Amino acid sequence: MASPLESCWQYLVTHFSDFQLATLGTFIIHESVFFLSGLPSILFERSGLFSKYKIQKKYNTPAAQERCITRLILYHLCVNLPVMLVSYPAFRYMGMRSSLPLPPWSVILSQVLFYFILEDFVFYWGHRVLHTKWLYKHVHSVHHEYATPFGLTSEYAHPAEILFLGFATILGPALTGPHLFTLWLWVILRVMETVEAHSGYHFPCSLSNFLPLYGGADFHDYHHRLLYTKSGNYASTFVYMDWLFGTDEGYRKLKAIEKENKDSVEIY
Ligand SMILES: [Zn+2]
Ligand SMILES: [Zn+2]
Numbered sequence: 001m002a003s004p005l006e007s008c009w010q011y012l013v014t015h016f017s018d019f020q021l022a023t024l025g026t027f028i029i030h031e032s033v034f035f036l037s038g039l040p041s042i043l044f045e046r047s048g049l050f051s052k053y054k055i056q057k058k059y060n061t062p063a064a065q066e067r068c069i070t071r072l073i074l075y076h077l078c079v080n081l082p083v084m085l086v087s088y089p090a091f092r093y094m095g096m097r098s099s100l101p102l103p104p105w106s107v108i109l110s111q112v113l114f115y116f117i118l119e120d121f122v123f124y125w126g127h128r129v130l131h132t133k134w135l136y137k138h139v140h141s142v143h144h145e146y147a148t149p150f151g152l153t154s155e156y157a158h159p160a161e162i163l164f165l166g167f168a169t170i171l172g173p174a175l176t177g178p179h180l181f182t183l184w185l186w187v188i189l190r191v192m193e194t195v196e197a198h199s200g201y202h203f204p205c206s207l208s209n210f211l212p213l214y215g216g217a218d219f220h221d222y223h224h225r226l227l228y229t230k231s232g233n234y235a236s237t238f239v240y241m242d243w244l245f246g247t248d249e250g251y252r253k254l255k256a257i258e259k260e261n262k263d264s265v266e267i268y
Helices: 004-015 018-047 062-093 105-130 133-138 140-145 151-155 159-176 180-197 216-225 240-244 249-267
Strands: none
Touching: 004 018, 018 062, 018 151, 018 180, 062 151, 062 159, 105 133, 105 159, 105 180, 105 240, 133 140, 140 159, 151 180, 159 180, 180 216, 216 249
């Protein structure tokens, strides 16, 4: 008997074509997850809620938030959507399918884990290149316009950088030819991860408190609030690339000082 998930999938594949699901379906899922997961940090900033957990004391003005949202909608329609439409034949060629049955969870989860590791690796090196003088000035400085990030700034970037980020995100799926369901799960988790990393809030329940190699908001916020030549913390998801290549030294020193201050306050 088909599981509830397979029944839902059956509905989708009988009512929509493979092309519609892979392009418009992926676009709608991306937009929904991105704007919904980005909404809380905007509301927290505006209301002052959870200010105790805000990493920086600075707040973005509503005008600055709205400028980010307007630009994002424009880029998503004029860059992301056309890229999704154009890259469909390539995905089909690489073996992507949407038909039933769905792959076993062991395959889905191992592929998604592989995508996270590969994306983090590609992103790390690409991001370091983006921090060289010319590319920073002409491309990456757009993403750094927000030194105090909030969730939606995660995709606020120059169109050339959006293409690079897109490449890093779709490289894993392009290499493995996954089921469309796996691709959607990857998109959902990757979007939620990058939105959280830019949220500007570090909660006691934040994932980075429980997953040792996971970077999270505190790790990436540091990257945004420092000058582009001094920031470090270039990886997107994990902390080990920066640790391996020594680009997290400043961040580690800061954490050590913070811990020392906290310990001395507790002693006295
Ligand atoms: Zn950067
Ligand atoms: Zn960022």
